[in-house]
Amino acid sequence: MTSIRLTLALVAGLLSTASAVSAETTYDCSFTSYTRDGLVPERLILALDTQTGAAAAFDGVIKAVHNAPIPVNSTQRSASSWRLDWNLDNIPGHLNRSLTATYKVNLNTARNTATIAVIVHGYDNETRGTGTCKIIK
Secondary structure, eight states: OHHHHHHHHHHHHHHOOSOSOOOEEEEEEEEEESSSSSOSOSEEEEEEETTTOOEEEEOHHHHHHHSSOEEEEEEEEETTEEEEEEEEEEEEOGGGOEEEEEEEEEEETTTTEEEEEEEETTSSOEEEEEEEEEEOO
16 A cells, blocks of 8 residues: 555656646556556556646556656547557566567546557567556545
């Protein structure tokens, strides 16, 4: 529980602005993967400020690489749909090989659902999953 609180504090710190009014929402998303390769996280914490477009993400792989939430790119697709994407370098891989992956998440803020695609650079596979999200802040 302490780990989750610390993570929320770190995510909130990434999105803090000088504005007294914020449209920041933090989502705790649980995903089901279409494959068994382990690239789609079972749990992903996303923070999004719909006024500024600032966003952050945190999961087990981000923790292994950065040990803290990271800012991510966001694009509003419609009134209730946002695209969040980021690249992660230096992911520990098989046979002491470092991997780079691109993550793409489509977050539906009206339905609290998300889809995810993970592409590991240098490989042909694209791993996908779907999930549901709970608002936690």
